[in-house]
Amino acid sequence: MKAITLKNVKKEYPGCSVPAVDNLSLEVAEGEILTLLGPSGCGKTTTLRLIAGFERPDQGSIALAGRIVTGPGRWIPPEKRKVGMVFQDYALLPHLTVGENIALGLKKETRGRKVMEMTALVNLQGLENRYPHELSGGQQQRVALARALAHNPVVVLLDEPFSNLDTDLRNYMRREVAKIIKAAGTTAVFVTHDLKDALAVSDRVAVIKDGRLEQVGSPVDIYRHPETEFVATFVGKSTILDGVIGPDGLSVKTAIGTIPCAHTHNHRPGRQVKVSIRPDSFELDPAGDIWGTIKETIYGGNEIEAVLEARTTNGPVDLQVHIHPEEYIREGTELRFHVLPEFVAVIDL
Amino acid sequence: MPEKEIACAENRIAFYWQAALENPSRFRLYIWRGNPPGFIPEALALVTALVMFIPILYVLVRGIQGGWDRWLTLLDTRIPHLLWNTLSLTVVVSLAALLIGVAAAWLVTRTDLPARKIWAWLLALPLVVPPYVGAISYIIVFGPQGLVRNLAGETPFDIYSFGGVAAVLTLFTYPYVFLITSAALKRFNLNYEEAGRMAGLNHLQVFRKITLPLLRPAMGAGVLLVSLYTLSDFGLVSMLRYTTFTTAIYFQMGSFDRLSAAVLSVVLILITLVILWLEYRTRGRQKFVQDAGTFRKPLPFSLGRWRLAGLLGLGTVVAAALALPLSVLAYWSYYGIARGALDGRFLEYTSHSLLTAGAAAFFCAVLALPLVYLKSRHPSPVSSFYEKLAMAGYALPGVIIALGMVFIFNSYIPALYGTAVVLVMAYTIRFLPQAMQAEGASLNQVSPRLDEAGRSLGYPPWQVISRIILPLIRPGILAGMALVFVSAVKELPATLLLRPPGMDTLAVRIWIEASEGFYDMAAPASLLIIIVSAIPLKWLINRF
Incomplete structure (x- = not known):
């Protein structure tokens, strides 16, 4: 049984020409961590709020653990859905202590035991009597998570959980939160616009654009084998080129030459396609076929992001490349590359 | 989600019209922006708003019906x-x-x-x-x-x-x-x-x-x-x-x-x-x-x-x-x-003032809640309309509200006319907006995410209100009560017109004694009113 099933869910806001969520269907398996990834305003938070029951869909149905919570003629209010929610600003009640926040809505008999269990799970023992404002951002987030998990929810929803944390804490909390959720054995849905959040915490990532599902897959899938141009360019950087599937079915003929490609969707040779090449696919090679001049560089410490203006028979083509930081590169440097097949993907036209 | 909603604000009115014409059954959902409130809060807010507005409406109707002759005479003379x-x-x-x-x-x-x-x-x-x-x-x-x-x-x-x-x-x-x-x-x-x-x-x-x-x-x-x-x-x-x-x-x-x-x-x-x-x-x-x-x-x-x-x-x-x-x-x-100004009668006036003002403060604090709750948690043209109705008494002079009360109670509820009920009601109509402002400001500081957190933890809406919202906006409720209380103690024209016979308040006594030149009798009550007025000074100043 799936923990969450969304079927053809549609949500429009009055006066908007474009629906916030457009005919979205999605399944989340029990115990899975799924992330809804997309730019701001793409409908990912609305999707989360539809699952939680803070918004009503115009069409479609949502089921939690096999029970339909919203659908034609059916509406279960949020308090009866057994959904835990971790808000972007944590939404801890300022007039209650950590323990009281976690105990909210719990039955008297189980309260004490549950609070102890939860503070142990999120590693906050001894802070039960503090008030939220006396905690750091990371600790507040743990309290919010503990409060959501205390009810043994069918699913925990996390809305941009890391956006209020600074970089170091953010890296740490990504691991921590994923670990806690896995330890609790709960299903979780994250919402984020940050690629690194999504790739780090998720079992699967669902990329959303304008309320529509673009692609669902494991982080590796999404990064290596984007299926649409939007996924290719939103999930990391990519160069998109027109091409034709080569006769062997494992290469694509493009303006910069024939490129080996591990992921061609089994298209038949000769078909017109677009191909996405990740910057990591271009490897410096004095004997490579691709050559050109560096147009822009951004020194990133662990790598150099650069734009290479490649010379081709049809004129210059800009390529996004990554270069090892030990190289001494500046604008105007002439370089040669070849392409590794791992990070090349054919995109459906 | 919010950005999207704001970006769509321009064609909203056109959208409501279209929605109403195409699919009347969904109209309620649309005019509440897809988020209609529960029946009880809406009914309370609507009834309060109407009660607040009726006296003013009645004065308007009576005035317009006053007749050409009277209008022409007054326009000519006074x-x-x-x-x-x-x-x-x-x-x-x-x-x-x-x-x-x-x-x-x-x-x-x-x-x-x-x-x-x-x-x-x-x-x-x-x-x-x-x-x-x-x-x-x-x-x-x-x-x-x-x-x-x-x-x-x-x-x-x-x-x-x-x-x-x-x-x-x-x-x-x-x-x-x-x-x-x-x-x-x-x-x-x-x-x-x-x-x-x-x-x-x-x-x-x-x-x-x-x-x-x-x-x-x-x-x-x-x-x-x-x-x-x-x-x-x-x-x-x-x-x-x-x-x-x-x-x-x-x-x-x-x-x-x-x-x-x-x-x-x-x-x-x-x-x-x-x-x-x-x-x-x-x-x-x-x-x-x-x-x-x-x-x-x-x-x-x-x-x-x-x-x-x-x-x-x-x-x-x-x-x-x-x-x-x-x-x-x-x-x-x-x-x-x-010379003995602080006699038993002075205590009596004081207790009349405190009782009527206290009752008004209580009613205002309670009645303001559904209105500000709707305005803050279900923002929509409907909740704004209720709010505007309830605020009508704010800008208008006390004499007009008193006149409306005289009309209505004389014609329809004569049994209550000349009782303290009418007076407390007039105070409530006049000063409810002060409680609404104080409570509204306080409620707007409470993030709606806290309500949602409460809902997801198993509280139905009424428990969200009693366990989360009320404890958090208590300072605002108290501030609103204090503001109403002080305004009601000071109120003069409606009190003069509506007080039951023999039930003088401090403000009324000040006015009567001073009109007759007994300043020594008016002064202690005046000083007392000034002292009472100083209670909510902190909130008064913070309002600006």
Whole structure:
């Protein structure tokens, strides 16, 4: 049984020409961590709020653990859905202590035991009597998570959980939160616009654009084998080129030459396609076929992001490349590359 | 999600129309922006809003039905004179209050005047002196039988003149402008002024071209409060024997010519609407949004040899608006108490005041809740409409609400007419908006995410309200109750018209004793009202 099933869910806001969520269907398996990834305003938070029951869909149905919570003629209010929610600003009640926040809505008999269990799970023992404002951002987030998990929810929803944390804490909390959720054995849905959040915490990532599902897959899938141009360019950087599937079915003929490609969707040779090449696919090679001049560089410490203006028979083509930081590169440097097949993907036209 | 909603705001009205025509069954969902409230809060808010609005509506209907003859007679005889009296007083008091308020605000926030914090307090304090109490102190000093005449043999000016009325009214209303303007000056983003200096403007040009225009919304809000107060004031003008619409309506009712009173009320309501509209028009076109920027303390402007003049000016205002009334009332209270003013009857008046005001404060606090809850948690054209209905009593003078209550209770509920119920209800209608503002401000500080957190933890909406919202907005509820309580204790015209026979309150006694010249009897009650008014001072000042 799936923990969450969304079927053809549609949500429009009055006066908007474009629906916030457009005919979205999605399944989340029990115990899975799924992330809804997309730019701001793409409908990912609305999707989360539809699952939680803070918004009503115009069409479609949502089921939690096999029970339909919203659908034609059916509406279960949020308090009866057994959904835990971790808000972007944590939404801890300022007039209650950590323990009281976690105990909210719990039955008297189980309260004490549950609070102890939860503070142990999120590693906050001894802070039960503090008030939220006396905690750091990371600790507040743990309290919010503990409060959501205390009810043994069918699913925990996390809305941009890391956006209020600074970089170091953010890296740490990504691991921590994923670990806690896995330890609790709960299903979780994250919402984020940050690629690194999504790739780090998720079992699967669902990329959303304008309320529509673009692609669902494991982080590796999404990064290596984007299926649409939007996924290719939103999930990391990519160069998109027109091409034709080569006769062997494992290469694509493009303006910069024939490129080996591990992921061609089994298209038949000769078909017109677009191909996405990740910057990591271009490897410096004095004997490579691709050559050109560096147009822009951004020194990133662990790598150099650069734009290479490649010379081709049809004129210059800009390529996004990554270069090892030990190289001494500046604008105007002439370089040669070849392409590794791992990070090349054919995109459906 | 929110960005998307804002981006869509433009074609919303067209969308509602279309939705209503195409699919009437979903209309309710649409006009609530997809988020309709529960039945109970909506019913409570709707009933409250209607009850708040009906008396005013009734006055309007009766006034319009008053008949051509009555309208023509009044238009011919009384209305031109009343219009002139009322409008000239409103304009003069507003301008004078603006001048004093802005100058004082600038002096205490931006210059190197000594003890600016203390000055700021002293300049705000006259807000706790009810204008009619202030008027009594001025009659005691400058009246025909006043102190000055007794000492000097003649009065320097006639307190019962237009100038006297305007001056005294200004002294007790300028704090509105002062408080709003100094709050705006404290928030002022100095980068704008510095940009002006960079562009080569001198101090005076910066003040004229940058500071003053950016303070325009604050000054407008202050002047609006002053002019609405002037239109609604009854106590001060009646003490100083000046005739405006409010006193005319009051005396018309006293002579049981209620229809003429209704006709005059319609004109007064129209004037109020015109003023609200004027303020809205002038403000609407120039919307200033100041980025908060990073807060910096402004470098105080060095007054140089003008320092003495500044101190003298502020000193005069504080002396006239605070020191004079307080010392005069203290002296006469001492004199009155020595002659037995604090007798059993005084206690009786006090208890009447406290009981009626306390009941009004309680009802306002309770009835405001559903309205502010809907406005904050279910924002939509419907909740705004309910709010506007309930706020109608705010801008209107107490005499008009009293007239509406007289009409309704006389015609439909005569059993309750002449009981304290009518009085408490009039207070509630008049002062509910104060509770709504205090509670609304408090509720808006509570993130709706907290409600949602409560829902996801298993609380149904009513438990979210009782366990999460109410504990968090308790300070706002108390502030609203205090504001209503004080306003009701001070209220004069509706109390005079609606009190049950024999149930005098402090305010009524002050008015009656002072009208008959027994200042020693009026003074202790006046002082008590000032002390009570000082209770919510912190909230009063923070409101601006």
